[in-house]
Amino acid sequence: MNVHDRYHGVWQRTLLETPTERDTTTWVRWLQTGLWHGDLRVPPDADRRTHAGRAAQQGFGGTTLITQPDRAQPEVCTWQRHIDLQPPRSTPDAGHMVFASPDVVHETGIHGAYFEVWERLPGSLGTRIALAALDDQGAPTAERLLVSGRYLMHLRPRRTAWPADTAPDDTLAEVVARHPQQAEALLDFDIGFGTLEHGVWTIERATVAEQEGRVRTCALQRTSQSEAMVKCPALPVHWQVLEWHAPD
Template identity: 35%
Template sequence: MARMTLLPYDVQPDTAPPVPQSYRGLWRRTLLTTGDGRIDRETRVFWMQTARLHIDIRVPATRGTFGTASALAELTCEQLIDLAAQMGFAGATTVDEAAVAIDAGDDRLDRCTWHRQIDFSPPSNARDLGTMRFETPHVVLEDGIEAVYHERWERDPASLGATWAVRLSRESAHAAGVLADDPDGAARDDAPSVFIARCGDFFMLARSRSPRAQAVLASCRGKRLVEVVRDPALAIDDVRALLDFEISLGRVRGNDGARWTIELSTLPWREGQPAFTDSVSAALDQLQAARGYGADPT
């Protein structure tokens, strides 16, 4: 097998300081309220935060079942529309501590900015900004700055521990089984971006659709993905390309790399399956054991 290249994300040059330790881990959203009175406790929303990288997945509780389907090519138009209701994104996080005054008093809130580098949804002009207040070390309350919403996040204690993030080279992404096109195409510019993060016992994988498919969304700025894929002028193969975007959350249950198992995914047939090939899992195990962001496993 070709040499794997795991590019450490959390030590990339950046003018912003790393995210404070208090934010790192896997957080589950347990409450959302919006300015129009909507309350949501059912959507499965998880946010993983490392020193710099965030990965976020949002799966509606109403998402249907897909029988024995094992690929987007096997889904009907209605099933594809169902998948388009999901959300998720990944990118860099910055935290400005004590940046927002509360009623001009002495108390101040942190301001978080999530800079999305890949996004399941079409492009948007909106920024993702929130004020953050820790109710306890494992409960943080978020309020929108440029949108009216309130979210409650609870951190899973099992996500405490070694935390890191990497970007896979294109060749390694093929070896990991998260790119389905032929390996010879890995060197072309249309290969998607792939990130992997781990916090304690949990990991997340984010793999974007191809830039070619992303270009289709460029003219749909501000729309919901469901609106885009419902367009009868869009060929079904283009719909499938738009939905070929994976965000998966899983758990590592021991030192055996084969136990990097997906529990929730934007591609439902991946759930319950190994996330990576044995060789890639073993390389990630070595990285975890070393806690070496600059490690170069083979």
């Protein structure tokens, strides 16, 4: 089931309000294609050269579901997280969505007390691509590459499993503190976001701070109905096409 086109694009969070917090400074981008999403959140004071700073970030990807179970209530947007930098949650990531204008949407938490304002970035409509990296045997993996308009997000999940004592709603910082010997493996989750223009991907924000500002040649080519090639340093070459909408 595809997401309505009013949700397509890249959304910048400009406000988060909770009973105890008002945040206008965390860098947040939500990229939404016809079905797939990617999300990256970087606190302004996170020193990502340290384990604590890297663990303070948030990022996830998966599919998006829009429903309206109660016609008296606004639409419900549920972000079904297939991969997540943070440990699993005990409740779904879902909010009531109200469009204040075509490019501004207000989100009110369903399973948590929060209010968020999202603003769509200019130039983020048009092309919509979602790819899954293929392994050496040609099977799709959880690694994703998403394009919306002039923006590209790459998401590669960690390769290690959560420790057995990880509980729902633990934070990554708590898990790393309990298992310092596994810190590097637990923090090995790579998300990069930036612009893709004229065959060049410029990384604006990334979970690995050293990647920010890097410029990479990047070309996406659909080779069949189900497969594509990506020519970009540090990314796999062969991908499965999950979604490909590229208007002329």
